[in-house]
Amino acid sequence: MCRDYFRPALLIFSSMVIGVLGWSGYVLLLPVALGFPVLWSISQTRTVAALVSAGYFLAASRGLPQGVAAFYSSDIWPGLLLWLCASLSFVAVHTVLWTKNSGVRPFRYLLAAIFMSIPPFGVTGWAHPVTAAGALFPGWGWWGLGFMTAGLAGLVTRMWPDVAIALAGFWLWSAAIWTDPKLPEGWHGVDLEMGASLGREAGLQRQRDLIATVRNAANDGARFVVLPESALGFWTLTVARLWTSASGDSDATVIAGATVLNATGYDNVLVAIDREGGSILYRERMPVPGSMWQPWRSWFGESGGGRADFFANPVVSIGASRAAPLICYEQLIVWPILQSMMHDPDFVVAVGNGWWTEGTSIVAIQRAATAAWAKLFAKPLVLSFNT
Known part of the structure; x- marks a missing residue:
């Protein structure tokens, strides 16, 4: 027995x-x-x-x-x-x-x-x-x-x-x-340690601190600087004008996470900002189920939650290059990266806001999985996380 x-x-x-x-x-x-x-x-x-x-x-x-x-x-x-x-x-x-x-x-x-x-x-x-x-x-x-x-x-x-x-x-x-995926030439991914305040504390001083961080990277020779998911908080005309005016004569382009409100909820996005202005670069295909993506709300006539675009915008154009963007949860599942690779991008850009994962291996797993996919397809990789 x-x-x-x-x-x-x-x-x-x-x-x-x-x-x-x-x-x-x-x-x-x-x-x-x-x-x-x-x-x-x-x-x-x-x-x-x-x-x-x-x-x-x-x-x-x-x-x-x-x-x-x-x-x-x-x-x-x-x-x-x-x-x-x-x-x-x-x-x-x-x-x-x-x-x-x-x-x-x-x-x-x-x-x-x-x-x-x-x-x-x-x-x-x-x-x-x-x-x-x-x-x-x-x-x-x-x-x-x-x-x-x-x-x-x-x-x-x-x-x-x-x-x-x-x-x-x-x-x-x-x-x-084995060698880790290389960084694309002229790119710099910024890792922050701002905890839960990133994206929630969106006052003028926070924006100025982030602008200073970007300037430091640009002074070191970076032409493209990546900030983590939700770094800018809500993407508004005021925020766009502040960052555009702060660009001054710099040739650097900022790629940063933000949130865009709409009539039914919000989009988790990446925006691109340079001295010419700012625009939405990428809308997350698969937000975190439960905490962000809540499709059941619409079943009961309610609004709210993050929108899932599933198979939209698998690659985006940044300057003369094409990137495969992955925001947070998309790094843990399979189809977003494979869909992007079908379009043969030049590199992968992966961002996350993992302050809530302290004491766990979740962010490390995200980094490892993304690195594995980038190595499989021999693509350079830009990472930017907040913890």
């Missing part, structure tokens, strides 16, 4: 360990997540597969309860509820598509991987093992993604030990030659 419970318990515990290590915030540990499809495939029953899926996902997203509690200044219970609700789509997809039939299992797993990459299930498609492609096949681009997909399919077959050994070889080779 004990032996009947030992194997499932070992699988569940192993899936949790894989979730913790793979999503620890270190880009070269992302391939650890490839252990999940193996455990999923060798589960003896659908129930065990469900528990393995839950163990992996909950361990990978373990920082969410604490982060939500900090964001709302509440106790841990709302965060725990959101944590469990967010896991439902991942667990449901992998439970329904699990099968004992080894002949169709690779197809089933690839179907689950696709479902968790695109809306609607992909809205909470965190901790996707395919993110490890950049840590295994840096610079291989779409070919690397193809090999990663084939590897995932191979890991759920009876030949998984051979496939795992082959992938481990690529992992060791990648680790031996």
Whole structure:
């Protein structure tokens, strides 16, 4: 009887360990997540597969309860509820598509991987093992993604030990030659430590402090300076005029996060400002579900919440270059970066406002995932975060 419970318990515990290590915030540990499809495939029953899926996902997203509690200044219970609700789509997809039939299992797993990459299930498609492609096949681009997909399919077959050994070889080779994504020439990403006040305290002195920060970067030779998500607060004509007038004779362009109000809620955006003026550069495709994106409000005739543009503006033009922008939550899911890469941008710009993640690895995971995608497609990367 004990032996009947030992194997499932070992699988569940192993899936949790894989979730913790793979999503620890270190880009070269992302391939650890490839252990999940193996455990999923060798589960003896659908129930065990469900528990393995839950163990992996909950361990990978373990920082969410604490982060939500900090964001709302509440106790841990709302965060725990959101944590469990967010896991439902991942667990449901992998439970329904699990099968004992080894002949169709690779197809089933690839179907689950696709479902968790695109809306609607992909809205909470965190901790996707395919993110490890950049840590295994840096610079291989779409070919690397193809090999990663084939590897995932191979890991759920009876030949998984051979496939795992082959992938481990690529992992060791990648680790031996690894270098972080380079910064585009003339670009500077500013990291701030302003906590919860960034974007909320939008007085004149705060704007002047940010302007001084940009000037310092411009004096060091930067032609494009990136500020984190929500750095400017609400984007208004007054703010636009202040920043435009502050540009003076500088040739530097500022790319900064801001919020734009509209009739039904707001847009989380990036704006571009130079001495000629300011304009909205990018509207976030996927705001954070629950805290920002609240589609249920419209069902009851209410307004409010951040708007999701899903597949809009995958690349934007900045000067003579084209960039793939990613704001905060978009760095944790799959389809925004892949959609952008279909347009072959020149580099990636990733910003975030992670003050609420203190004590968790969420920002480190965002950085690691974005770096992995940038390395896969050999794209320079600009990062700017507030903590």
